[in-house]
Amino acid sequence: MNIASPVFEKRSISLLLPLLLVCSLLLGSSPAHAAETTTTPEESLAMTPAIQRLEIKAGETVDRTMTVINDGKVAYKFIVYARPYSVKNEQYDPQFETTLENTDVYQWVQFEKVSYTLQPGERIDVPYHMKVPANAAPGGHYGVIFAETQPDASTATSVLRKKRVGGLLLANVDGKVVRSGALLSANAPFWQSAPPLTINDRVKNTGNTDFQASVSTSVEDMFGSVKHSETKNYTVYPGTIRKIPVTWDNSPWFGLFKYKQSVSIVGNVTNTSHYVLLAPKWLVLLLIIAVVVGAGYGLLRYKRR
Numbered sequence: 001m002n003i004a005s006p007v008f009e010k011r012s013i014s015l016l017l018p019l020l021l022v023c024s025l026l027l028g029s030s031p032a033h034a035a036e037t038t039t040t041p042e043e044s045l046a047m048t049p050a051i052q053r054l055e056i057k058a059g060e061t062v063d064r065t066m067t068v069i070n071d072g073k074v075a076y077k078f079i080v081y082a083r084p085y086s087v088k089n090e091q092y093d094p095q096f097e098t099t100l101e102n103t104d105v106y107q108w109v110q111f112e113k114v115s116y117t118l119q120p121g122e123r124i125d126v127p128y129h130m131k132v133p134a135n136a137a138p139g140g141h142y143g144v145i146f147a148e149t150q151p152d153a154s155t156a157t158s159v160l161r162k163k164r165v166g167g168l169l170l171a172n173v174d175g176k177v178v179r180s181g182a183l184l185s186a187n188a189p190f191w192q193s194a195p196p197l198t199i200n201d202r203v204k205n206t207g208n209t210d211f212q213a214s215v216s217t218s219v220e221d222m223f224g225s226v227k228h229s230e231t232k233n234y235t236v237y238p239g240t241i242r243k244i245p246v247t248w249d250n251s252p253w254f255g256l257f258k259y260k261q262s263v264s265i266v267g268n269v270t271n272t273s274h275y276v277l278l279a280p281k282w283l284v285l286l287l288i289i290a291v292v293v294g295a296g297y298g299l300l301r302y303k304r305r
Helices: 007-026 281-304
Strands: 046-048 051-056 061-069 076-084 086-088 093-095 109-111 115-118 123-131 139-150 164-173 181-187 197-205 211-220 226-236 241-248 255-265 268-278
Touching: 046 164, 051 061, 061 139, 076 109, 115 123, 181 255, 181 268, 197 211, 197 226, 197 255, 197 268, 211 241, 226 241
Parallel strands: 051 164
Antiparallel strands: 046 061, 061 123, 076 115, 076 139, 086 093, 109 123, 139 164, 181 197, 197 241, 211 226, 211 255, 255 268
16 A cells, blocks of 8 residues: 655645755754653552463463562562453553453462562562463453552651552463454655654554554655665554554654665565655744745736836
8 A cells, every 4th residue: 555645735845945955954863862761659559571482272371480679678569460451442442340251360360378578689589370261262352460569557757658560471372273354555645734743554453363564664855865764563462453653753843854664564565655854833834934025026027118
């Protein structure tokens, strides 16, 4: 699927080309950003792996472990538990309480122990068992395992607060597994008034398990020089549409660019390309005023002949 540029965009490009050429030569680089500083908290909780992918069969029992890490300066107690995992809307906001047909993994998870104490600089392997029901439906099933700190109730002055981290469980039950999907749209408005340059892709999963959508993007200036390129993978869950914003974070505030994109979904590749003009509103308004004044001046001279 190739997305062609409208006629008015080509005319706009030809009219703006001299101005764009001069400004591009004058504005060669984007401003630098100050380095960010971070501080290490007193209490730190981490988990690895962040995602566990499991190929399983109905009726079997699977043994796995996850690791909880204390890289802070204080000891704490923590508990572990499992919850359903799903996403809502095209922005993929996570949900940990909503139970759907394919979010039943949390019901299969059993822990040997649910409460632990972790000293500073230590890590603990937390084993768990997954008992897959004999009637588990083929395809993807999703859940999350949480580790959550517990407040020290023995200290009267302690702040009763909790922290938690989670690791996703992406389980695929063997059987009639269907991986299919499509790129619904790849949209980048021709005129974008402020950086970053943004392209929005919408990918739909029509199968019964998740897949990885691979999105490769390159951005060229008017001279054909590649200014930005990246390739990223995005998980798309069954029965959902995911909106994938691709941004060039260090894009300048002005310029005419052409992006080229290749989106691979379950072996099917779709290529798109489009022109994008990055220009602030005041500059476009100034250009419109200049065109109107120039046209008026030309018309006045014509009438005086």
